[in-house]
Amino acid sequence: MDFNNSIPIYMQIINELKKDIITGKLSPGEKLPSTRELAIKYSINPNTSGRIYKEMEREEITFTKRGLGTFVTESESKIEQIRNDMAKDLINDFVKGMTELGYTNEMLISIIKKESEEK
Amino acid sequence: MDFNNSIPIYMQIINELKKDIITGKLSPGEKLPSTRELAIKYSINPNTSGRIYKEMEREEITFTKRGLGTFVTESESKIEQIRNDMAKDLINDFVKGMTELGYTNEMLISIIKKESEEK
Amino acid sequence: MDFNNSIPIYMQIINELKKDIITGKLSPGEKLPSTRELAIKYSINPNTSGRIYKEMEREEITFTKRGLGTFVTESESKIEQIRNDMAKDLINDFVKGMTELGYTNEMLISIIKKESEEK
Amino acid sequence: MDFNNSIPIYMQIINELKKDIITGKLSPGEKLPSTRELAIKYSINPNTSGRIYKEMEREEITFTKRGLGTFVTESESKIEQIRNDMAKDLINDFVKGMTELGYTNEMLISIIKKESEEK
DNA sequence: GTGGTCTAGACCACT
DNA sequence: GTGGTCTAGACCACC
Structure with missing residues (x-):
């Protein structure tokens, strides 16, 4: 990720994830990495991963099962x-x-x- | 002009001015409004107009004659x-x-x- | 530091920082003081520190990690x-x-x- | 003259004139152009020519004979x-x-x- | 009148 | 806490 950019990091990652979902790299219903894993993968702060999932859930791109994790929406x-x-x-x-x-x-x-x- | 909140006002105005130059609404060598006039026109602070002209000069879109004003570049x-x-x-x-x-x-x-x- | 009146303060400080980087007093990748710290160090306004970092970033001497701070370029x-x-x-x-x-x-x-x- | 420069125009011209005097292009005692002529030669405002001669006289590089004009100092x-x-x-x-x-x-x-x- | 610089103080989004 | 943006108001040198 490009930290040196006017687009917020969380936005940049959301767009990456959206593209992965649209192009099928992430399938409907598939489990996404945990916030900690995501933080490590992109070397970002766990707070930022949290924000990413919160925002995607707000847009109904993902949903959360408590205790299980965050998943791609199943609605094609x-x-x-x-x-x-x-x-x-x-x-x-x-x-x-x-x-x-x-x-x-x-x-x-x-x-x-x-x-x-x-x- | 109403401003898009996510993009800085000074950037939006720079883009407006660039478009005016490209489409010929502002001719090469033409004097631009003074910082104070620009401030009134867009209801912004004179500091912000100053920043606009400084940035445009850095991009060589305009040039400044000290004490006289800011002018559109003469280079077509x-x-x-x-x-x-x-x-x-x-x-x-x-x-x-x-x-x-x-x-x-x-x-x-x-x-x-x-x-x-x-x- | 006492300032030469004819040269803008922000320019003088930029030159100081450049010299510190060139002579190795500041290492590649090292974090620079925050805008607020710099303001206190040189008794200037935080706006002026901000301007200093913005200008140095434009010259690619430094880069910014959003929310984290300003850092010396890593490119030797x-x-x-x-x-x-x-x-x-x-x-x-x-x-x-x-x-x-x-x-x-x-x-x-x-x-x-x-x-x-x-x- | 370069209007687009952080050095004031009057300073730039004073330096030109000083060099002309030092290198002998202008001889000791020689008459300088009138303020109007200077203004035309460099396309500057007559006020600026006036300032140039005033400043050079203050530095004792030139002297003025009332009604006759401004002359290069005769002191080698x-x-x-x-x-x-x-x-x-x-x-x-x-x-x-x-x-x-x-x-x-x-x-x-x-x-x-x-x-x-x-x- | 022109742009350039600086202070003071505020608000904001991002990490 | 970090830099980024903006307002308000002031002062300055230059033309």
């Missing part, structure tokens, strides 16, 4: 919704930003096409 | 470079973010096409 | 580069300045030799 | 003294600065020798 539709929300944010930021810079819709399409070919 | 290539840098950041964030979410290049193209038609 | 090559940059500036100012005053290279050498013997 | 020893003062400042800044960076006297001599050979 919830996971799909997260993917859509994250995608929508990315799309909006991109289109809005480029438009403000004076790029037309045609330019956007050709830029993305070119980007795709290069990879 | 610098302005072009800023536009390209900002666009490249937007493109990278978008493509990288979407790819991490599992979207293919073809999907990106069709998403952008669809977005364009809606507007 | 960066430190070496800072030393070389500062030395190069001093050398250029000296040679350029003396040449403009009509001193020849031979005179420079003998002046420096004489200076060395006196100390 | 004064000119020699200015040269020595400027040189002494340059030498001190250099030796003090390099010593603080950890350079030894031997290193200074070899650096200056190397610089001389390159030119």
